[in-house]
Amino acid sequence: MHFDLIANDPHSAARAGVLHTPHGAIPTPVFMPVGTLGAVKAVHPRELKSDLDAPIMLSNTYHLYLRPGTEVLEHAGGLHKFNGWDRPILTDSGGFQVHSLSDIRKITEEGVKFQSHIDGSAHLFTPEKVMDIQRSIGADIIMAFDECTPWPCAPDYAEKSMRMTHRWLDRCIARLSETDPKYGHEQALFPIVQGSTFPELRTRSAEYIAGKGAAGNAIGGLSVGEPEEEMYAMAELCCTILPKDRPRYLMGVGTPWNLLENLARGIDMFDCVMPTRNGRNGMLFTRDGIVNIKNKQWADDHSPLDPGAHSWVDAAYSRAFVRHLFQSGEMLGQQIASLHNLGFYIGLMREARRRIIDGSFTTWKNALLPNLKVRL
Numbered sequence: 001m002h003f004d005l006i007a008n009d010p011h012s013a014a015r016a017g018v019l020h021t022p023h024g025a026i027p028t029p030v031f032m033p034v035g036t037l038g039a040v041k042a043v044h045p046r047e048l049k050s051d052l053d054a055p056i057m058l059s060n061t062y063h064l065y066l067r068p069g070t071e072v073l074e075h076a077g078g079l080h081k082f083n084g085w086d087r088p089i090l091t092d093s094g095g096f097q098v099h100s101l102s103d104i105r106k107i108t109e110e111g112v113k114f115q116s117h118i119d120g121s122a123h124l125f126t127p128e129k130v131m132d133i134q135r136s137i138g139a140d141i142i143m144a145f146d147e148c149t150p151w152p153c154a155p156d157y158a159e160k161s162m163r164m165t166h167r168w169l170d171r172c173i174a175r176l177s178e179t180d181p182k183y184g185h186e187q188a189l190f191p192i193v194q195g196s197t198f199p200e201l202r203t204r205s206a207e208y209i210a211g212k213g214a215a216g217n218a219i220g221g222l223s224v225g226e227p228e229e230e231m232y233a234m235a236e237l238c239c240t241i242l243p244k245d246r247p248r249y250l251m252g253v254g255t256p257w258n259l260l261e262n263l264a265r266g267i268d269m270f271d272c273v274m275p276t277r278n279g280r281n282g283m284l285f286t287r288d289g290i291v292n293i294k295n296k297q298w299a300d301d302h303s304p305l306d307p308g309a310h311s312w313v314d315a316a317y318s319r320a321f322v323r324h325l326f327q328s329g330e331m332l333g334q335q336i337a338s339l340h341n342l343g344f345y346i347g348l349m350r351e352a353r354r355r356i357i358d359g360s361f362t363t364w365k366n367a368l369l370p371n372l373k374v375r376l
Helices: 045-051 061-066 070-076 079-083 095-100 127-137 155-178 199-210 228-241 256-263 274-280 312-316 319-328 331-358 361-372
Strands: 002-008 015-021 024-028 030-032 057-060 089-092 105-107 112-115 122-125 141-143 188-190 217-219 248-250 269-271 283-286 289-292
Touching: 002 331, 015 331, 024 030, 024 331, 030 331, 045 331, 057 061, 061 070, 061 089, 061 095, 061 122, 061 127, 070 079, 070 127, 079 089, 089 095, 089 127, 122 127, 127 141, 127 155, 155 188, 155 199, 199 228, 217 228, 228 248, 228 256, 256 331, 256 361, 274 283, 274 331, 283 331, 289 361, 312 331, 319 331, 331 361
Parallel strands: 030 269, 057 089, 089 141, 141 188, 217 248, 248 269
Antiparallel strands: 002 015, 015 024, 105 112, 112 122, 283 289
């Protein structure tokens, strides 16, 4: 796996590149649709590939471990064979999911003991076990096991957690060196920078992660409730330290304006459940603002769902029809909205890449940002 840096925006830290993986090349910047259990909710994989041309999918170690389980995945020949997705896959390590189970987990130096959210059964995730699970899943990019600190948190807790995340990273690296990939292709480990919103901790963590020489690096522990400006400041700080010749992945972010602002600070890769989750609740992202398709104002609006047309559904269906589907409880409404939002996010990154290459990114971004936040 290697990363080719193609262009830098002359007026910001935004970059365009190509990340080469065993299952294909990923043009960056890129938004990765979240297929937690190996499938993106309400979106058929064929549409994800042929209509949206998504270059990569993200899945989750914690959820795939619980079901269908590593034995099933290994019998299938890995997640690529199991779900039929022949493009790159990235798997999160489960650290954020464990963070969200605060009432049914216990964190120690060994790892994290937790209860399944499905049946209450007891499990232990150690850095070694998480690496073994990701070997069984077979993703192209695998994430180190980390602790995602809550916000706000005390500086001493953030430092203690960061130090443990670093020790866990060393154990992840050691485990991978002792094991081989299961399906004939290499897997690249991305370490994760932590440190909450404390600049001194983020600096130390980014320096530690940069020293590992990984194929790519991630920034975690943001978009967990902190003000947007703090998120931007921490991302920018990390990008000044992490290697310029490796991709930088900001985990779990976010709104369309979050993506553009963080792109300008040097981030290359993003993921978030927002486009599909919000879509299933009737929220559509457009260049002209956010549309709540359930609102009565769209009941007799027979214009296209989105004149911007990032997916075939945008021109095929009217706002009135999609509102009708939501009002009627028809599942198709959720499918259309999810496909639209993913198309918007992926298309936004695709255009940002073109703008970075031709030098117009900053002007384009600054003109677009105010419109994105308007509530229609």
